[in-house]
Amino acid sequence: MEKMYVKEITPRSEDYSQWYIDVVLKAELMDYAPVKGCMAIRPYGYAIWEKFQELLDRRIKETGHQNAYFPLFIPQTLLQKEADHVAGFAPEVALVTKGGDEVLSEPLVIRPTSEAIICDFYSRWIQSWRDLPVLINQWCNVVRWEKSTRPFLRTSEFLWQEGHTCHRTLEEAEEEALKMLSVYKDFIETDLAVPVLDGKKTEREKFAGALHTYTVEALMSDGRALQAGTSHNLGQHFARVFNITFSDQDDQLKYVWQTSWGVSTRLIGALIMVHGDDRGLIIPPKVAPIQVVLIPIISKKMRTEVLAEAKQITAGLARQGIRIHLDDREEYSPGWKFNQWEMKGVPVRLELGPRDLEKEQVILVRRCDGSREAIFLHELPARLPLLLEEVQKALFNRALAFLQQNTHRCTDYHQFAGMIEEKRGLFLTPWCGEPECELKVKNDTKATIRCIPFSDSPAEGRCLVCGRPAVHLVYLGRSY
Amino acid sequence: MEKMYVKEITPRSEDYSQWYIDVVLKAELMDYAPVKGCMAIRPYGYAIWEKFQELLDRRIKETGHQNAYFPLFIPQTLLQKEADHVAGFAPEVALVTKGGDEVLSEPLVIRPTSEAIICDFYSRWIQSWRDLPVLINQWCNVVRWEKSTRPFLRTSEFLWQEGHTCHRTLEEAEEEALKMLSVYKDFIETDLAVPVLDGKKTEREKFAGALHTYTVEALMSDGRALQAGTSHNLGQHFARVFNITFSDQDDQLKYVWQTSWGVSTRLIGALIMVHGDDRGLIIPPKVAPIQVVLIPIISKKMRTEVLAEAKQITAGLARQGIRIHLDDREEYSPGWKFNQWEMKGVPVRLELGPRDLEKEQVILVRRCDGSREAIFLHELPARLPLLLEEVQKALFNRALAFLQQNTHRCTDYHQFAGMIEEKRGLFLTPWCGEPECELKVKNDTKATIRCIPFSDSPAEGRCLVCGRPAVHLVYLGRSY
Numbered sequence: 001m002e003k004m005y006v007k008e009i010t011p012r013s014e015d016y017s018q019w020y021i022d023v024v025l026k027a028e029l030m031d032y033a034p035v036k037g038c039m040a041i042r043p044y045g046y047a048i049w050e051k052f053q054e055l056l057d058r059r060i061k062e063t064g065h066q067n068a069y070f071p072l073f074i075p076q077t078l079l080q081k082e083a084d085h086v087a088g089f090a091p092e093v094a095l096v097t098k099g100g101d102e103v104l105s106e107p108l109v110i111r112p113t114s115e116a117i118i119c120d121f122y123s124r125w126i127q128s129w130r131d132l133p134v135l136i137n138q139w140c141n142v143v144r145w146e147k148s149t150r151p152f153l154r155t156s157e158f159l160w161q162e163g164h165t166c167h168r169t170l171e172e173a174e175e176e177a178l179k180m181l182s183v184y185k186d187f188i189e190t191d192l193a194v195p196v197l198d199g200k201k202t203e204r205e206k207f208a209g210a211l212h213t214y215t216v217e218a219l220m221s222d223g224r225a226l227q228a229g230t231s232h233n234l235g236q237h238f239a240r241v242f243n244i245t246f247s248d249q250d251d252q253l254k255y256v257w258q259t260s261w262g263v264s265t266r267l268i269g270a271l272i273m274v275h276g277d278d279r280g281l282i283i284p285p286k287v288a289p290i291q292v293v294l295i296p297i298i299s300k301k302m303r304t305e306v307l308a309e310a311k312q313i314t315a316g317l318a319r320q321g322i323r324i325h326l327d328d329r330e331e332y333s334p335g336w337k338f339n340q341w342e343m344k345g346v347p348v349r350l351e352l353g354p355r356d357l358e359k360e361q362v363i364l365v366r367r368c369d370g371s372r373e374a375i376f377l378h379e380l381p382a383r384l385p386l387l388l389e390e391v392q393k394a395l396f397n398r399a400l401a402f403l404q405q406n407t408h409r410c411t412d413y414h415q416f417a418g419m420i421e422e423k424r425g426l427f428l429t430p431w432c433g434e435p436e437c438e439l440k441v442k443n444d445t446k447a448t449i450r451c452i453p454f455s456d457s458p459a460e461g462r463c464l465v466c467g468r469p470a471v472h473l474v475y476l477g478r479s480y
Numbered sequence: 481m482e483k484m485y486v487k488e489i490t491p492r493s494e495d496y497s498q499w500y501i502d503v504v505l506k507a508e509l510m511d512y513a514p515v516k517g518c519m520a521i522r523p524y525g526y527a528i529w530e531k532f533q534e535l536l537d538r539r540i541k542e543t544g545h546q547n548a549y550f551p552l553f554i555p556q557t558l559l560q561k562e563a564d565h566v567a568g569f570a571p572e573v574a575l576v577t578k579g580g581d582e583v584l585s586e587p588l589v590i591r592p593t594s595e596a597i598i599c600d601f602y603s604r605w606i607q608s609w610r611d612l613p614v615l616i617n618q619w620c621n622v623v624r625w626e627k628s629t630r631p632f633l634r635t636s637e638f639l640w641q642e643g644h645t646c647h648r649t650l651e652e653a654e655e656e657a658l659k660m661l662s663v664y665k666d667f668i669e670t671d672l673a674v675p676v677l678d679g680k681k682t683e684r685e686k687f688a689g690a691l692h693t694y695t696v697e698a699l700m701s702d703g704r705a706l707q708a709g710t711s712h713n714l715g716q717h718f719a720r721v722f723n724i725t726f727s728d729q730d731d732q733l734k735y736v737w738q739t740s741w742g743v744s745t746r747l748i749g750a751l752i753m754v755h756g757d758d759r760g761l762i763i764p765p766k767v768a769p770i771q772v773v774l775i776p777i778i779s780k781k782m783r784t785e786v787l788a789e790a791k792q793i794t795a796g797l798a799r800q801g802i803r804i805h806l807d808d809r810e811e812y813s814p815g816w817k818f819n820q821w822e823m824k825g826v827p828v829r830l831e832l833g834p835r836d837l838e839k840e841q842v843i844l845v846r847r848c849d850g851s852r853e854a855i856f857l858h859e860l861p862a863r864l865p866l867l868l869e870e871v872q873k874a875l876f877n878r879a880l881a882f883l884q885q886n887t888h889r890c891t892d893y894h895q896f897a898g899m900i901e902e903k904r905g906l907f908l909t910p911w912c913g914e915p916e917c918e919l920k921v922k923n924d925t926k927a928t929i930r931c932i933p934f935s936d937s938p939a940e941g942r943c944l945v946c947g948r949p950a951v952h953l954v955y956l957g958r959s960y
Contacts, residue, residue, distance in 0.1 A: 031601060031604070031605070033550075033551040033553070033597070033601075034555050034558060034597075034600055035551060035553045035554075035555060035588060038551040038552075038553055039551065040548065040549065040550045040551060040601050041548060041549040042548055043546035043547065043548045043616060045548075046546070046547050046548045046549055047546065047547070049549075050547060066523035066526070066527065067523065067526050067527070067530060068520065068521060068522055068523045068525075068526045069520065069521040069526050069529075069639060070513075070520045071513040071515060071518040071519065071520060071637060072518075072590075072621055072623065072637050073513070073515045073518055073637070074515075075514050075515060078514060091580055091581060092580050093579075093580070094576050094578070094579045094580075094588075095576060095577065095578040095579070096574050096575060096576050096577075096590065097575065097576075097577045097578065098574070098575040098577065098587075099573075099574045099575070099625040099636075100571055100572050100573070100574075100625035100627070101571060107578075108515060108574075110552075110576065110590075117513070117514075120514055121511060121513075121520050124511070125511070130811060136523060140621070141552055141620070141621065143552065145579040145580035147580070156579075157551055157552050157553065159549060331610060
């Protein structure tokens with residue numbers, strides 16, 4: 001029985017993609033919908049998303065933003081107003097052409113992102129400098145008709161938050177875009193225990209319609225990068241085509257400066273691929289729906305005593321605010337339960353059997369490294385919160401070490417092409433700034449420039465591709 | 481200036497529908513979308529919805545339910561499986577016929593409600609009695625292509641929660657359906673301060689596909705009823721067509737018994753129409769995004785002192801957990817602010833001027849009755865939480881008195897038809913149980929049976945319409 005789950009999960013070394021699918025299905029994070037590319041997020045997966053929402057929403061509000069809700073439907077003509085934006089999104093929109101028993105005179109796009117519809121409202125809501133800044137966020141579903149999909153990472157419908165702000169000046173918009181990127185970095189590193197590299201996207205990789213796009217990039221355990229969140233300085237591109245103007249303190253009518261920024265359920269994919277192992281998920285305590293699972297080892301004679309103590313421990317720790325679950329199901333063996341909760345990535349397991357009861361202790365097992373220790377019952381309330389903090393830190397440090405070990409400096413194109421094929425990972429390389437070189441790397445190696453890091457050292461050396469003088473050091477990598 | 485807002489809102493007595501529209505627009509709860517029947521929920525309106533979500537979600541979880549997320553898209557054939565269900569919803573669905581650059585081989589329905597898509601998942605997730613009960617809820621958007629719409633009350637897209645549960649027995653499903661109705665009643669009465677009548681819908685009025693529908697009904701201040709929430713015992717109707725079976729403890733394969741239940745953003749409409757007056761919204765403290773607004777009365781010489789004290793009061797009350805907002809904008813006059821926050825329905829206003837500062841007091845004004853009192857600053861921290869409780873109760877009691885005064889017993893059809901035309905309100909009347917009589921009432925008077933109350937007195941007397949022996953006393957009324 002003990003080995004059953006492990007057998008059910010394909011080892012990462014054998015087939016990483018299959019490992020990922022095995023984990024999301026068997027840990028009951030999601031299930032495939034009857035519509036291609038869509039999925040249901042099952043309660044355990046959704047509970048992770050609710051934790052993300054709680055922790056990020058708090059930061060979004062603390063930085064002065066308010067939530068709102070904008071319509072799902074965007075008239076096609078509205079989406080088409082901003083030229084770059086429509087070019088970026090038109091190929092992947094879902095269209096509603098019938099409503100009730102009537103054929104619609106104008107098809108409606110299901111929002112792939114909400115800039116167009118929100119700008120339409122903002123053009124009416126903003127008149128004066130007194131109305132600025134507008135700092136609004138929404139949590140919602142969006143739809144992008146994807147040809148090739150993968151649970152959480154790329155699905156036709158997904159959940160996200162999208163912030164949309166308007167400002168008086170370019171400087172304020174720039175400050176906002178950078179502030180929200182730093183909010184994402186803090187959230188992802190502190191709560192998801194996923195280290196990220198922050199920086200700017202190249203012109204080629206920026207958001208359709210943006211002036212600049214900033215990004216946080218994470219490295220998955222197979223050596224591929226994942227864009228974990230983006231923040232865009234939209235400049236006045238949308239303001240001009242949607243006519244969002246305000247009368248400034250000098251009585252001049254001016255266009256607003258805008259930003260937008262978002263993270264999505266794909267962060268659940270990052271969590272899985274950064275921390276997970278061949279036994280399944282490993283969830284950092286801060287975002288774990290269940291932080292501690294208590295499994296009573298029930299023998300016939302001590303049954304009542306063990307269960308009573310287990311309930312008391314559970315109630316006490318729950319009162320402390322620890323998310324603890326008592327698994328007292330009698331139709332499953334302890335070994336089966338150990339495997340199930342390991343697969344589900346619960347950070348800490350407590351085992352309580354008759355002998356533990358005699359010794360007034362529990363056995364504590366950490367999911368992240370499998371280490372076991374006995375802890376006296378009276379020490380548990382003080383010890384457990386600290387231990388959860390330790391686990392959180394250990395997971396971050398392990399992921400950070402992996403990121404560092406798999407980030408290489410490289411100045412030789414031939415060597416780079418070989419290494420990325422062989423080892424994946426990220427490569428910090430000099431780049432001349434020309435899109436042709438960027439495109440050549442992509443065509444030759446499938447790697448893209450993940451970001452131009454903020455910690456941009458003064459450009460030195462020569463472009464990895466063309467040998468001309470470099471203007472940036474950039475991170476190259478294959479990505480999800 | 482003082483009268484401007486009042487002029488902007490049409491009095492209820494003059495045109496109730498226009499009053500409602502004036503309030504939702506001018507209090508910035510919503511704005512109309514470029515797509516007919518759709519709207520944006522603006523930050524102040526959405527903050528009310530977030531309060532509803534927080535308070536109801538807690539109750540949903542406390543009763544053992546978990547949240548999840550199911551797909552927006554339902555293949556048309558799936559929706560068509562349950563005959564009554566498709567008949568009920570087919571006329572009002574929005575259809576996606578194109579995705580990306582391809583015409584879809586099967587059109588996708590945008591969920592009008594999620595029974596069909598969820599049943600498809602449940603048929604795969606449930607195998608054994610051990611998997612039961614399944615107690616899942618989702619918060620999401622749904623779309624019903626409505627011909628005649630009104631903000632919050634009936635819109636083509638709206639937000640709601642929908643619970644979907646599966647049980648071993650009919651009795652368990654019945655208990656669940658009634659439990660969730662009582663959760664709704666408790667939430668709406670305790671937090672929204674809106675008294676409701678609970679009972680059962682008639683066969684004619686029940687949910688398309690249900691065995692029974694239970695409902696909570698509220699009375700708006702124009703005398704029309706509003707269905708505030710419903711809970712359905714679905715029986716095995718969906719289980720049979722979607723083949724949701726489980727092997728029971730006796731090893732027999734059986735169909736599950738199901739329920740579904742929901743409340744939506746239309747509750748915001750109920751809140752407005754139960755408590756609001758000719759000056760605008762009145763929001764009960766428990767769901768008010770801002771419970772207390774503090775308006776400093778700034779004169780030139782005491783400016784610094786008044787502002788400093790105002791900030792200190794605000795910080796202190798905020799630390800206590802009171803949702804207080806300091807409106808220290810200097811570009812607006814105090815009178816303008818009084819009107820604006822009255823319109824926005826903030827339950828309590830505090831005014832702090834130079835003379836108040838000298839007397840170490842604030843002036844406190846209650847939105848619900850306009851009453852003013854001076855309170856010593858040192859008494860405020862203890863007094864304010866109690867006062868908010870008082871206001872919450874006063875609003876409930878006022879709405880309850882209105883409900884009682886506008887509920888009439890009536891046994892004469894002619895008299896009933898005259899009274900409902902003249903006074904609206906609810907009518908407790910004997911009914912024979914025949915759909916023909918129910919339909920005649922609707923055709924003659926536009927009134928429908930709102931519910932068969934649980935407090936069903938033994939049937940006595942004769943049917944209001946046909947004079948045959950009555951089997952129920954029912955509530956009749958015109959509704960939203």
